[in-house]
Amino acid sequence: MKKTISFTYYLAIAGLFGLTALPALAEETGTDANEGHQAISTADTGAPLPASITTLLDQGLKFHGTFNAPGDIQGYALSYDNEPVAAYIPSTSDHAIIGTLIDPQGNAIMESQLQTLVLGPMLEATWSAFEDTRFISEGNDDASNVVYTLTDPNCPYCNALWKNSRPLIEQGELQLRHVLVGVLSEDSFRKAAAILESNDPTKALETHELNFRDGGIRPVMPSEESRALLTRHAKLMREAGATGTPTSYYRDGEGNVQRINGAVSTDRLHDILGIE
Incomplete structure (x- = not known):
């Protein structure tokens, strides 16, 4: 193709x-x-x-x-x-x-030479950095596919990707790992902190996304820990070359890290991840 x-x-x-x-x-x-x-x-x-x-x-x-x-x-x-x-x-x-x-x-x-020398190592470094930070995981640990995604609480495209990923998560085919950022506004930063500081961040993220059109979770004043983590995630985002949210990362059939820019449909997720 x-x-x-x-x-x-x-x-x-x-x-x-x-x-x-x-x-x-x-x-x-x-x-x-x-x-x-x-x-x-x-x-x-x-x-x-x-x-x-x-x-x-x-x-x-x-x-x-x-x-x-x-x-x-x-x-x-x-x-x-x-x-x-x-x-x-x-x-x-x-x-x-x-x-x-x-x-x-x-x-x-x-293009394969650029992939070998430039993009491949960059994407591997991004994957390693995401593995070493705090993310919010949705889906089974034994899912056949793992996707890291940069998620801003005020991003409508992140909300669309969240909705489109539900069928794959429910089927046990996907574990979606959200690396929260607050880059769109100060309100985003405070909402991300509210999710991180909740007793159940996964549930808080779900509640936020389900009520996205009504404003989602109530923002809070970030703790020092949340502020440091979100600042680190913004730095990781820049180093990864991601220019917007959501930007997602997965391993293809050969084990190489690939990048998805923006929201994609459920059918497109099936195709990208090779899910029958």
Whole structure:
């Protein structure tokens, strides 16, 4: 199945450095047409980086490794604001080109290299961070799928995802782990604290979501513990590259962490998680 390649972060980079970029119209096939081009981690690269790449690093990008691209082009796996960015330098030039490399058929290539060097490690780090923090769990511990989701009490899309996840939770197929944040407003922060400080946070979250249209749970003045936890969760959210709520994380059939942006329907959850 084909999927459209997002060009949002390339546009952001283009704006940052005064470049002009057009949205990529290419689509990526299920397999990378250039899987043979090896990705090399940061630890394996001993040679100095080209001046054009170090300039990008000086302006806020991070370097993750290199990979060989077709046509004697050297690829550099970078990130900006926790989003993968590919830069390419032809052997005949010292200039770096930022964008999506496509083949003659219009297919995006080199995406698996970015996944290996940039996005994969970032998502694994996010998963580990969520495992180590306090979350509110819904569903059986032996559920076949675990999903972490960043939930703001005042987010209508979080409420939609909460509703759409009920059938899978009731079937025992899903354990949904809410990492509460209060990023939309001070009221969100206080409602998140109210849920965390209740005698039964899982029940408090359920009651809040069921009464979301009427304002949900009554906000409280956060305790020092709640304030510290919610501040930490906001930091985790930024480090994870999540730009809104809900942002959710799950492991695919191969055990790799993947990200879901926004609310998705019950049927779409079935498809994403591979539930029959």
